Amino acid sequence: MQKKITLKCANCDHQTPYQLKLGNCPECGGDWLDPLYNPNETRDIWLKELSTRPNTMWRYWELLPLLNRQNIVSMGEGYTPLFLLSNLGLMLGYPNIYLKDERQGPTSSFKDRQASLAISVFKESDIKEAVVASTGNVAISYSAYSARAGIKLWAFLTSTVSQDKMRETTLYGTEVIKVTDTYDKTKAVAAQFARRKKIFLDKGVKNIAAKESMKTVAFEIAEQLGLALSARQPGKFVAPDWYIQSVSGGLGPVGVWKGFQELKAMGFIDKMPKLAHIQAEGCAPMVNSFRAGLEEAENVLDPQTLIATVATGSPGAVYPHLRNIALNYGGHMEAVSDGDAFRAMHVMAQMEGVSMEPAAAIAVAGFFKMVKQKLIQPDEVVVINCSGHTFPVEKHLLDERRVHALDPLTDRLDPGAGEGVLTALDKLDGRVKSVAIIEDDPGAARLLRRILQAKGNYNILEANNGVTGLELIKNERPDLVLLDLMMPYLDGFGLLELMKADENLAHIPVIVVTAKELTAQEKGQLSGRVEALLQKGTFMEDDLLGDILDALE
C-alpha cells in the first residue's frame, strides 16, 4: 500500500503533499514542516503486527517519511535496550529509573536513527553527494550510512571535535573539513560551501527526516515500558513520567515529543511525559533563556565547555517550541558543569557498568541535580537517554590509578620471598585498609561493597547480623565499620554498645547507614559515638565516600 503523507507548516498551517526535497512552505516560506500520517490505519496495523516485526526502528515504518521500503539503508539501528538502573535506584531511593541504551546502535550513538532515515531519504531522492555540519556523532553516523548507500559525504566539524572522532569519520571515506570556530560558525561555512558547490545540504534539525527519526525513541520507550510494567498484551504502551536527555540542538526532544503525541493520538498512551532538557553550563542557551523567561533564545556566542558534542550556541526555533512544551505540560531545563558530567560518567561506569560519553553523562548529572531539588518524585518512572558511548578519546578523563604496573624483574626485592609478582602484590596489600560492612539487607550490602570496590583498594569484610558482625570486628579489627541499625539477633545499637564497652574495639570508627527514621532519643544514643549517619536511599556515592575517607584518615 502506498503511504500518504502530508506536510503541515508550523508557521501558517498550510498543507502540501509530501515531496522529498521540499525545503520550505510554498505558502509562507517557513522552514518547519511536520509530516502528517494516517493514525487510525496505523493503529490497526500496529495492534495486529507490531509484536512480530523485526527489532529495528523500521518496525514503525507507517510513521516514517520514506515512501518505498527498498530505499531503506539499515544496519539494525533502533530498538536498543531499555533497562532498570537498580544500583542507582537503591542509592537514591528511586526504584523506577530506566536507561535507554543508545550506545548499542551501529556507530554507538542515537544519531544512528537520524542517519538511517536521512540517508534512506537521500537515496530515495537520488541524492549522490551531501554536506553536513556536525559536533562529531552525526558526522560519524552519516559517514557510515553514506558509505553503504554510495553517497559522497562532506563533513564540516568544529576543531574542538576530538582527533579520534575525526579519524573515525575519515575512515568511512568522508571528506572532513575542520573549522577553527564555533559550531554555529561551522554550520554557516558548510552552508556556504554547499551553495557554492551546488551540493545538497543536510539542514540538521530542519531536516524532516532527522526530526521524524527521533520519534522512534518515544515509540520504543512506550512499547518497552509497556512490556516491563505490565503483562504482555498487544498494544499495551506506557509513557514514562519523565524523559531526560542531554540537549545540544534539541533534535532529540523535538522528535521524541512528536512521537509521544502520535502515540497519544492513536490511543496507545493516555498521558504525555514531562521532558527534561539538560545542557552543559558553558553552553546552555536554552536553560539560561528559559530561566530568564525569554520567548526567544539568547545565543551563546563563545561556548565554554570541553564537551564539544553539545556545543550548539544558537538553538533557533527549537527553543520556543521546547519552552512551550515545558510551560504547558510541565518539564524542566537544567544546566550542569563539565565536572558534574565527568563525575556522573564515572558513577555510571562504576555503579552500573555503563560507559557513556561525557555528552551523554550530562543527562545523568542533570537527573542527579533534579533529584536533589526534589523535582522528580521517588515513585515516578524516569527514562534517561544514554545518547552515546565513550570512545578512547575520553582517555584523558579516566584516571590511571587502577592500573598497577608490576615488573617481575625489578620487583624481586626479597629473593627469599620467591615470585616477584607475588611480592609486589604483597606490597600492594600492605597498604590496604579494611572496612567491615554489617548489614542484613543483601541489596544494600552489595551496593556498599560495590561503592568501596569501585573507589579503591579496600579489604571488604561482611556480616549480615549483629552477632556475627561483632565476632568479625573482634577477629579482624577493621579500620572502619559501616553499620546498619535494624538487624536480627543483635541490632546496630546493641552492637555499638558492646564495641564501645570493649577497650580493644572502642577506637574503631563507625559510620551508621540506616533506612530507619530515628527518634530524638535514638539520635542521642548515637551522638558522639559514630563518625557519620547516612540515610539509606538518599545517600549519593560522593557523600558516602567522603565520609569513609574522612573516617579512614
Ligand SMILES: *Cc1c(COP(=O)(O)O)cnc(C)c1O
Ligand atoms: C547529538 C547528541 C546529543 C544532543 O542531542 P540533540 O537532541 O541534538 O540536542 C547528546 N548526546 C550525544 C551523545 C549526541 O551525539
Ligand SMILES: [Zn+2]
Ligand atoms: Zn507556511
